[in-house]
Amino acid sequence: MRTIPIIQGEHAVVNEEGVVISTLLGSCIAVCLHDAEKRIGGMNHFLLGEPGPDQKLNASELQRYGLHAMELLINATMKAGAQRQNLRAHLYGGANIIAGLGGIGTANAAFAKRFLETEGIAIGHVDTGGNRARKVEFRPYDGKVRSRCVADVPPPPVPERKPEHCGEIELF
Amino acid sequence: MPAASQIKVMVVDDQASMRAMIRRALQDFGFKDVRDKPTATEALPAIKSDRVHLVISDYNMPEMDGLAFLEAVRKDEVLAKTVFIMLTGSSDREVVQKAAALGVNNYLVKPFAPAALKEKIERVFGALT
Numbered sequence: 461m462r463t464i465p466i467i468q469g470e471h472a473v474v475n476e477e478g479v480v481i482s483t484l485l486g487s488c489i490a491v492c493l494h495d496a497e498k499r500i501g502g503m504n505h506f507l508l509g510e511p512g513p514d515q516k517l518n519a520s521e522l523q524r525y526g527l528h529a530m531e532l533l534i535n536a537t538m539k540a541g542a543q544r545q546n547l548r549a550h551l552y553g554g555a556n557i558i559a560g561l562g563g564i565g566t567a568n569a570a571f572a573k574r575f576l577e578t579e580g581i582a583i584g585h586v587d588t589g590g591n592r593a594r595k596v597e598f599r600p601y602d603g604k605v606r607s608r609c610v611a612d613v614p615p616p617p618v619p620e621r622k623p624e625h626c627g628e629i630e631l632f
Numbered sequence: 633m634p635a636a637s638q639i640k641v642m643v644v645d646d647q648a649s650m651r652a653m654i655r656r657a658l659q660d661f662g663f664k665d666v667r668d669k670p671t672a673t674e675a676l677p678a679i680k681s682d683r684v685h686l687v688i689s690d691y692n693m694p695e696m697d698g699l700a701f702l703e704a705v706r707k708d709e710v711l712a713k714t715v716f717i718m719l720t721g722s723s724d725r726e727v728v729q730k731a732a733a734l735g736v737n738n739y740l741v742k743p744f745a746p747a748a749l750k751e752k753i754e755r756v757f758g759a760l761t
Contacts, residue, residue, distance in 0.1 A: 516745070516747070518745060519744060519745065519748070522744070527649055528742065528743035530647075530649070531647055531650060532721075534647070535692050535721070544646075544694070575649055578652070579648055579649060580648075
């Protein structure tokens with residue numbers, strides 16, 4: 461079994477047998493999308509649901525948010541051959557690990573659920589909330605997911621990265 | 633230059649959440665007449681019948697992608713001069729070049745802040761307020 465670990469801001473899509481996509485979550489959310497008919501699946505991992513209406517953010521900051529992460533995952537899954545109407549989603553994470561952060565995990569989980577409902581994507585298994593970190597392992601080929609609490613294991617640090625489109629073409 | 637309230641806009645994106653986010657941003661800029669469609673196939677007849685001035689369209693869509701949509705708009709006698717702003721993913725460099733060749737008025741890379749969208753629109757229409 462080959463494992464593809466992903467961290468915050470990443471996603472992976474797989475259509476082959478014997479592969480597991482894994483991630484470690486605290487207040488972040490991982491959404492697993494699966495097309496059972498085409499045997500294609502993908503998982504993302506995002507830090508925050510959506511920016512507040514008055515937040516002024518640049519493009520690289522926006523990459524941490526679920527709206528962008530979900531679009532990337534849906535597009536990548538469909539590019540691999542999945543049919544949108546076949547997609548079923550499972551949700552994990554959204555723990556409120558650090559007291560005093562205003563229920564950020566709860567807000568993240570609420571965003572993910574709202575997003576999927578808005579997009580008309582069926583929601584399957586949901587394991588969100590609580591106050592402990594989770595390890596999620598997703599087998600995209602057959603759609604099986606294992607989520608287990610891993611108390612006292614902090615999510616790995618997120619490396620500094622350049623905005624993906626810093627080489628934007630100047631045409632206009 | 634027309635004020636935002638006088639410009640009819642069509643937003644085309646297969647994701648309802650993205651359409652909603654863009655609609656909210658446009659309304660914040662003062663646009664009053666904003667409509668949206670999930671596919672280019674549905675948007676084409678609507679922009680013709682509604683005489684839309686500005687199309688904001690995603691590139692990555694099923695059925696007809698943003699480039700095919702742009703090409704169809706530019707080939708249509710009635711729609712040819714409609715302002716067209718394309719939204720692309722971060723790795724769509726080739727798409728941007730093709731869109732420029734087809735006559736796109738501007739483009740925006742996702743994810744974008746509302747201020748960036750306003751700036752792209754103003755580069756075409758001038759100040760919105």
